[in-house]
Amino acid sequence: MSLVDTLREHGSGMLADLTFAIVWVTGVSLFFEFVDGPQWAYYMFMLAGVVAYFGFFWSLDMAREQR
Template identity: 55%
Template sequence: MGFTDSIREHVREHRTGMVHDLMFAVVWVAIVNFLFSAVFTDAPSWAFYMFMLAGIPAYFGFFFSLSMARAQQDSQ
């Protein structure tokens, strides 16, 4: 099995998860860009980068809470 085949297999197995990851990233960046171009126009650039970095724990928090909600729903 070559490198290309292993990449294809990985994408085939994790396609929906990768799409969800991409959608979360695009939405997060769009929201932060909107906030800093329309609401926080005078904010320093470090605040913009901190909001971008806050997307990492927001991502894990969102998907962790989603999996907890699904587990709770399945147990009922």
């Protein structure tokens, strides 16, 4: 399977993943730019992005199933 085939098959999903990651990291970085919180809290917020990612896309799948 080539890169082009992979992008055709998963292109929109990969774009959604990338968009979520960029928005999350940018939001957390901007928040901690103004708050000047401790470094451990910054890393905890970044780790929470993994949980938020799976929670968001799981709830999106559930909403699509109910339609």
